[in-house]
Amino acid sequence: MSIPASQPGHQGGQSQPHGQGQLSPQHQQRPQHPQHQEHQPGGRRAPGHGAPDAVAQGPATQGPVTQGPVAQGAVPQGGVPQGTAAQGAAPRRSGDFAPSSAAIPPADLERTGSIIGTISQVFQSRVVGQENLRLTLVAALAAGGHVLLESVPGLAKTTAASALASSITGSFARIQCTPDLMPNDIIGTQIFNYGSSTFTTQLGPVHANVVLLDEINRSSAKTQSAMLEAMQERQTSIGGEVYRLPDPFMVLATQNPIEEEGTYVLPEAQMDRFLMKEILTYPRPGEEHEILDRSTSGSLTGPREAVGTVDLEDVRFLQEMVDAVYVDPAVKRYIIDLVFTTRGSGPRPVPNLTQSVRVGASPRGSLALMRVGQAHALLHGRDYVTPDDVRAMRYGVLRHRLVLTFDALAGGIKPEQIIDAVFHAVPMP
Numbered sequence: 038m039s040i041p042a043s044q045p046g047h048q049g050g051q052s053q054p055h056g057q058g059q060l061s062p063q064h065q066q067r068p069q070h071p072q073h074q075e076h077q078p079g080g081r082r083a084p085g086h087g088a089p090d091a092v093a094q095g096p097a098t099q100g101p102v103t104q105g106p107v108a109q110g111a112v113p114q115g116g117v118p119q120g121t122a123a124q125g126a127a128p129r130r131s132g133d134f135a136p137s138s139a140a141i142p143p144a145d146l147e148r149t150g151s152i153i154g155t156i157s158q159v160f161q162s163r164v165v166g167q168e169n170l171r172l173t174l175v176a177a178l179a180a181g182g183h184v185l186l187e188s189v190p191g192l193a194k195t196t197a198a199s200a201l202a203s204s205i206t207g208s209f210a211r212i213q214c215t216p217d218l219m220p221n222d223i224i225g226t227q228i229f230n231y232g233s234s235t236f237t238t239q240l241g242p243v244h245a246n247v248v249l250l251d252e253i254n255r256s257s258a259k260t261q262s263a264m265l266e267a268m269q270e271r272q273t274s275i276g277g278e279v280y281r282l283p284d285p286f287m288v289l290a291t292q293n294p295i296e297e298e299g300t301y302v303l304p305e306a307q308m309d310r311f312l313m314k315e316i317l318t319y320p321r322p323g324e325e326h327e328i329l330d331r332s333t334s335g336s337l338t339g340p341r342e343a344v345g346t347v348d349l350e351d352v353r354f355l356q357e358m359v360d361a362v363y364v365d366p367a368v369k370r371y372i373i374d375l376v377f378t379t380r381g382s383g384p385r386p387v388p389n390l391t392q393s394v395r396v397g398a399s400p401r402g403s404l405a406l407m408r409v410g411q412a413h414a415l416l417h418g419r420d421y422v423t424p425d426d427v428r429a430m431r432y433g434v435l436r437h438r439l440v441l442t443f444d445a446l447a448g449g450i451k452p453e454q455i456i457d458a459v460f461h462a463v464p465m466p
Contacts, residue, residue, distance in 0.1 A: 133365075134423050140363040141420040149358050152351045153179075153416055159204035159346065164197050165331065166324035173315045173433055174201045174289075176412040179355045182312025182405070183268055183288040185253075185303075185437065189295055192317040198249045198289040206348045207246030208283065214256035216299055220263030224273040225280070238275055243267050246283050246349065250290040254300045261307055264288070268310040285352045305396075305440060312405050313433035355415075362411035363421040367466040369407065371424055376403045378459045379439060385462045393450055396440035405434045424465045431456055 141149075153175060160171050170186075174197065177184045186194040202209040212223060225241035242248065243264070253261065267273055271282045290311070292303070308314070320328065331337040377383040380397035381390050410426040417426075436452040445455075 134363075134368060135419075135421045136363040139420060141358055141361050141415075145358060146418060146420065149355060149415060150418060152347050152355050155345050155347050156201070156204045160197070160200045163200035163203070164193050165328050166320045167193060167197065167317065170197055170315055170317060172413075172416070173313055173430065174198075176409055176416060176430065177312050178285075178287060178352065179359050179415060180312060180408045180412040181285065181287075181356045181359075182408065183290070183310060185308070185311040185314040186289065186291045186317065187294055187314065188317035190293060192319065194291040194317060195249065195251055198247075198291065201289070202247040202249070204346055205247060205352060206346050207285070207352075209247045209249070210242035210245035211249040211251060212242055213251050214253050214260070216255060216257060216301075218256045218260050220260050223260065223263050224267065225275050227276045236276065238278070238280075240275075240280065241273070243273065244280070244282055246285055246287070248286075248288050250288060252292060253290040254292040254296075254303060256301065258301050258304065261301065261303060265307055265310065268307075285349065285356065308437045309399060309401055311437060313409065313430065314437035315433050316436075359408070359411045359415055361420070362414050364407055364411065365421065368410070368422050368424060368427065371463070371466050372403055372406045372410075372427060374463045375406065375427070375459060376400075378463055379435070379455075383459075383463060385464070387458050387462050390455075390458070393442055393445035394439055394455055395442045398435055398438040402435060402438045405438075406431075409434050428460060431460060 156175055156178070157171060160174070164171070170193075174184060178201065186198065188194055199209070199211070212218075221241070223241050223243050225239055225244070227236040228239050229236055250256075250264070267282060267286075268288055271284075271286055273280050273282065288311075293300075328337065374383050376398045378386060378390075379394065379402070381387075381394070406427055407422070409430050410422045413426040413429050414420070414422045432453050435456050439452050439455055441450065441452065441455070
């Protein structure tokens with residue numbers, strides 16, 4: 038699979054610039070046969086034509102679409118990437134994926150919007166810009182998942198995590214990971230009481246509603262593995278006894294990709310436990326100017342006026358509403374086709390994908406795509422999921438679930454390029 042190297046981008050609809058997708062040399066040299074030139078009115082390719090036999094597209098971009106024999110998966114100007122309808126069928130409208138009756142009452146949708154608005158207001162009072170990060174954190178909170186934040190130092194990873202925690206009235210714990218950090222320092226331990234000759238259990242900082250693991254890749258593999266049970270089963274085992282974690286429970290972990298000395302790469306088993314992995318980018322000039330303005334006015338570390346918060350019952354209600362969001366069988370089939378394509382199969386396999394991808398997404402990836410799609414739909418005031426909801430946050434859900442081959446890593450191929458190739462190949466319902 039010929040995929041050009043480029044910098045990872047963000048989800049469709051964002052304004053950050055990305056590298057434009059390119060076609061492989063065999064596509065650029067292929068003559069255009071007249072029968073492949075058929076289009077429907079409005080510039081849409083007729084159904085059944087233009088099925089990709091090899092994809093070499095970089096991360097989604099805004100602006101002009103690369104010309105070539107493939108038109109599906111292109112990104113319209115300023116919009117969400119659009120795929121093509123199933124072969125021989127007209128594309129379905131977004132309303133076609135709605136249930137016959139409302140899945141969520143209007144009053145509950147209104148309450149959900151109020152909760153999301155409060156959390157977003159608190160976040161924006163502490164963090165300048167980073168709109169995609171805000172959407173990722175709020176969606177993960179609503180979906181009940183964990184988030185891994187990665188960027189160079191100074192891009193507000195820790196600030197964003199503490200801002201999300203400050204919007205909730207529950208408990209918050211920060212764990213600064215170091216090479217000498219032990220598992221008992223996180224989950225807790227038993228302490229012997231000489232007066233009573235008995236052991237008492239001291240719960241660790243992981244027993245909080247929101248836990249920030251700062252620079253998680255600085256802790257040893259032994260310590261990192263101690264979080265597996267907490268992140269998946271929402272419980273810890275201390276001295277043979279099981280202790281449930283509070284509900285809701287969310288882990289926000291940060292890591293610095295440029296540091297190699299004294300760091301430990303996260304194992305794939307733990308990476309898969311994170312619902313999403315978000316890569317932060319540098320702010321725009323206007324946003325950085327606002328950061329300086331807030332610093333001189335004294336409001337950079339926190340707002341001068343108190344901002345409202347949501348209680349734990351509101352968060353639990355938000356997560357229950359995500360459960361109630363309707364997912365059409367066609368959307369579920371679309372998710373399955375996408376995940377199977379990452380494994381080298383699917384309805385329209387990407388040729389030579391196995392040369393770049395050693396391990397595709399697991400069934401946990403399918404669950405994550407659907408769960409994040411439900412949360413994204415709820416964040417936009419809908420009680421049903423559309424294919425665009427699945428596509429909107431595809432990078433955050435899948436970028437850490439694909440294990441690339443050595444050849445792909447040596448060639449500078451990014452996971453985002455693989456993800457775009459997969460979404461480009463699989464037709465939308």
